[in-house]
Amino acid sequence: MRRLEVSNDELASGNSVIGIEGCMSNLNFGARAEVAVAKSMRKSPLQPVAKISPIQVAPTIRSLTPYEAVNSQAYVDARAAREEVFKLDWNESTIGPSPKVNDAILAALQGLRGLNWYPPLGGADLLQGLASYTALPGENLLVTNGSDDALALVCTSFLDRGDDVLVPVPTYNHFMVFAQSQGANVRTVQAADVFSKNLDGIRAAMTRKTRLLYLVSPNNPTGVVFEPADVEALCLEFPRTLVVLDEAYFEFSQVTGIALVERLPNLLVTRTFSKAFGLAGLRVGYLAADASILDGLRRVYNPKSVNSLAQIGAAAALTDLDYLHSYIAQVRVSKELLSQFFGSRNVEAYATAANFVVVRTGDLSRAMNLLEDQGVYVRDRSSYPGLDGCFRMTVGTVDQTRRLIERMSDIF
Numbered sequence: 001m002r003r004l005e006v007s008n009d010e011l012a013s014g015n016s017v018i019g020i021e022g023c024m025s026n027l028n029f030g031a032r033a034e035v036a037v038a039k040s041m042r043k044s045p046l047q048p049v050a051k052i053s054p055i056q057v058a059p060t061i062r063s064l065t066p067y068e069a070v071n072s073q074a075y076v077d078a079r080a081a082r083e084e085v086f087k088l089d090w091n092e093s094t095i096g097p098s099p100k101v102n103d104a105i106l107a108a109l110q111g112l113r114g115l116n117w118y119p120p121l122g123g124a125d126l127l128q129g130l131a132s133y134t135a136l137p138g139e140n141l142l143v144t145n146g147s148d149d150a151l152a153l154v155c156t157s158f159l160d161r162g163d164d165v166l167v168p169v170p171t172y173n174h175f176m177v178f179a180q181s182q183g184a185n186v187r188t189v190q191a192a193d194v195f196s197k198n199l200d201g202i203r204a205a206m207t208r209k210t211r212l213l214y215l216v217s218p219n220n221p222t223g224v225v226f227e228p229a230d231v232e233a234l235c236l237e238f239p240r241t242l243v244v245l246d247e248a249y250f251e252f253s254q255v256t257g258i259a260l261v262e263r264l265p266n267l268l269v270t271r272t273f274s275k276a277f278g279l280a281g282l283r284v285g286y287l288a289a290d291a292s293i294l295d296g297l298r299r300v301y302n303p304k305s306v307n308s309l310a311q312i313g314a315a316a317a318l319t320d321l322d323y324l325h326s327y328i329a330q331v332r333v334s335k336e337l338l339s340q341f342f343g344s345r346n347v348e349a350y351a352t353a354a355n356f357v358v359v360r361t362g363d364l365s366r367a368m369n370l371l372e373d374q375g376v377y378v379r380d381r382s383s384y385p386g387l388d389g390c391f392r393m394t395v396g397t398v399d400q401t402r403r404l405i406e407r408m409s410d411i412f
């Protein structure tokens with residue numbers, strides 16, 4: 001066996017030639033090389049760098065407001081070993097995905113197709129499952145790394161500096177970051193009653209030049225649902241506007257405009273496996289649109305952005321729709337239980353068409369502190385327009401909800 005020795009001088013000069021044979025036959029090479037590099041760096045005659053000032057991000061990025069990713073995960077992890085903790089701040093499923101998902105991923109890890117290979121490009125197998133789930137031809141679908149990735153891709157491909165973008169608020173703010181990072185001019189429109197559709201307000205705020213309209217249905221956090229007829233009317237009325245319909249919570253409402261993409265070339269629908277399917281950790285989403293839009297997106301699209309295990313897991317989830325539907329049914333009953341609970345305490349609560357409720361309290365920070373004492377983590381949405389004093393709370397299974405209500409009985 002050839003021993004592989006690389007001198008510090010060789011490493012520092014970048015002149016060392018590392019034969020593949022040496023690499024393959026000497027498993028210690030990596031560690032040894034690291035030590036060598038560390039040594040060489042210590043004595044490297046680098047110039048002091050103090051005079052170089054930090055590199056600024058691009059001006060477009062400097063001016064945007066970053067998405068505020070506040071997550072209770074660290075607190076939940078710290079407590080979960082001792083007690084049941086209710087992590088209800090990010091609208092994730094409160095139970096794991098179908099057991100078929102874990103089985104499929106474990107089988108894949110033990111199977112022939114190794115992780116050394118790139119994933120099937122464009123999620124080929126998953127796409128088949130999605131075609132059947134959405135009742136759309138595969139040519140209208142694109143698989144993405146979560147639906148955030150789909151939203152970012154749409155913005156990258158369709159927005160330029162100064163483009164007019166309209167967003168009814170309050171809604172999912174992450175989209176604004178994607179649009180603003182393209183230099184687009186994001187305008188918001190807010191209804192007097194933020195729990196209403198406000199179609200007239202949206203129409204009035206649109207212009208012939210509006211390049212993109214972002215609708216979320218059911219909306220996060222208000223739960224407002226746009227019917228297919230609403231979406232179709234807007235698309236027809238504003239044929240030069242790309243209407244992006246974010247259906248992250250579609251499974252809970254069962255109201256969808258996805259079939260319209262076959263008729264409307266200016267509609268794009270995004271969906272995800274992160275919510276009802278319980279796969280937020282895998283990062284899989286998809287979008288549906290006319291083939292002409294997909295052609296545009298493919299100019300930037302990274303066909304290997306959804307990893308192999310995520311593709312396999314999501315495809316497996318689609319083979320167990322009974323599991324999905326039973327979870328959806330549980331959430332529906334739980335929302336009724338929560339409505340009754342808050343109603344009986346005279347607390348203003350909105351049971352939305354999605355898997356969360358919005359609750360308004362007189363003293364929000366007190367309520368949130370007491371909830372936290374009880375191991376209940378919810379999301380403060382009081383800074384959102386029209387939602388002063390409000391928190392958003394994910395809804396889970398019926399058993400969980402009964403225990404949750406017990407914990408809340410002394411608070412409200």
Ligand SMILES: *Cc1c(COP(=O)(O)O)cnc(C)c1O
Nearest residue numbers: 146147148172220248272274285
């Ligand atoms: C959670 C959420 C997303 C992000 O979903 P991922 O698929 O996990 O990226 C997108 N849109 C809305 C409205 C959401 O609430």
